Structure formats: C-alpha cells, structure tokens
Amino acid sequence: MKDILVLRDIDQIKAVSHPYRVDILEAFAEEPLSAKQLSELLSEPHAKINYHIKTLLNAGILELVEEKVKSGIIEKYYLPKAKMVIMDKSILNSAVYDENVARTLNQVSISLFEKISDDFYRAAENDEVKSKHVRHYNQYYLTEEECKEVMDCLEEKITEVLNGKDKKDRDNTRPYNITLMGVPDLRKEKKAKK
Known part of the structure; x- marks a missing residue:
C-alpha cells in the first residue's frame, strides 16, 4: 500500500464524494478486508457494501489483493491503494473545469464536512472537545x-x-x-x- 494516492481524474473524485465511501476507506488498517468484514465493521448490509466497493474498485482507489475459497464461496479481500487519498490541486485550474466538475467538488466538500461534523459531535458527546482546540x-x-x-x-x-x-x-x-x-x-x- 502506497502512502498517498493523488486523484487526478474526475471519476476518482466522484467516487470519494460519497461520505459512505469515505467510511469504507477509513475502516481499513493494514490488513485486507472482505465485503463481509466491512459489512460487520460498519453495520451495513452486504449488498450496500458491495455496491460501494465496486465503485471504489472501478475508480482505482481500492484494489483486490486476495481471493479465498470458504465453503465453496469465493471471498474477495480488498485494500485501499494508499493510506491517504488527496485531490490534485491542478484539477481546480484545469481547462475542463466546468459546471459538472464544480458540482462534484462541492459534493466532495459536503461529504468531508459531514464527516468532520460527525467526528466533532462524537467528540463533544464524549466531552473530548476542548476550547484550546477550537x-x-x-x-x-x-x-x-x-x-x-x-x-x-x-x-x-x-x-x-x-x-x-x-x-x-x-x-x-x-x-x-x-x-x-x-x-x-x-x-x-x-x-x-x-
């Protein structure tokens, strides 16, 4: 797994513009996980996990690293291509920056803000937000x-x-x-x- 994956393609950026896919990426540590394991970790239906895994795979953000046969069923194991995913700043200055790109970038921002809000509320509920940090x-x-x-x-x-x-x-x-x-x-x- 690389340290950083720079997203330079609008389809990759669209793939991470969904807060649920960010949750999937953050569920990984160093070890590969199957869709079933992700489903259990995130308390979500297996079909929903599979849909989002497929999107991340197609965008080149997740990769299939192993297949195991368990009770006659092939279980696939995935890992993110990198520990951290960042967006190439040049996408903002590119000639193809149009309304569709702007909408996608706004969605990425909204997803990020929702994630940050969730983290903030979780920390506040556990009395972990200190005024010196805000x-x-x-x-x-x-x-x-x-x-x-x-x-x-x-x-x-x-x-x-x-x-x-x-x-x-x-x-x-x-x-x-x-x-x-x-x-x-x-x-x-x-x-x-x-």
Whole structure:
C-alpha cells in the first residue's frame, strides 16, 4: 500500500464524494478486508457494501489483493491503494473545469464536512472537545484569491510545525482531525444587499 494516492481524474473524485465511501476507506488498517468484514465493521448490509466497493474498485482507489475459497464461496479481500487519498490541486485550474466538475467538488466538500461534523459531535458527546482546540474567525472580508492565500499559508505552517511528528507510533499521541475552511457567510451577504 502506497502512502498517498493523488486523484487526478474526475471519476476518482466522484467516487470519494460519497461520505459512505469515505467510511469504507477509513475502516481499513493494514490488513485486507472482505465485503463481509466491512459489512460487520460498519453495520451495513452486504449488498450496500458491495455496491460501494465496486465503485471504489472501478475508480482505482481500492484494489483486490486476495481471493479465498470458504465453503465453496469465493471471498474477495480488498485494500485501499494508499493510506491517504488527496485531490490534485491542478484539477481546480484545469481547462475542463466546468459546471459538472464544480458540482462534484462541492459534493466532495459536503461529504468531508459531514464527516468532520460527525467526528466533532462524537467528540463533544464524549466531552473530548476542548476550547484550546477550537478556533473560529469570522467577519473577514476577502477576495477569493485572498482566502486561498490564507488557506495556503496555514497549510504551509501546519506542515512546517508537524514536519514528520504526526506518526502514530509516538508516545502520548492520539488522532486529531485539523480542519481549515474558508466559507462565505451568505447570510450576512444577503443582509448587506437588502
């Protein structure tokens, strides 16, 4: 399994734009899993798992790594092609960036936000959200380019601070999801126009 798979194709991006498929990818550790095992892990019907596995396979995000015969039935085992899946930034600047691509990227963003929201609520319900870990900045009036510049600057700083420290085999570590979002405040924008 590679460390990173860069998605450069719109069909690959569509494949991971569904929050349920993200759950499937995150269910894997280092060992291959069958559709039956995934079904049990995620408490979902086997047929539903198979449908989403097929989509991820066709997009080249999952791969079939082994087949075992159990009681006369062939059981297939899968692994993600990489530990982490990221989207190639050039897709945003490509000549084929049209309404369909924009819709797909919005769906990816919605799926990601839903996943982050679920993680946040789960942590909050377990009294694991600490104020020192939450930052909210609002009322900044920026152009699209300025917002992108802020996001790029923060990404560079996070990469600099972590610099290989994000290994899970270190003592006293736990997984954190760090999310940076620049979201237009459409409610305030509408009020200002009135």
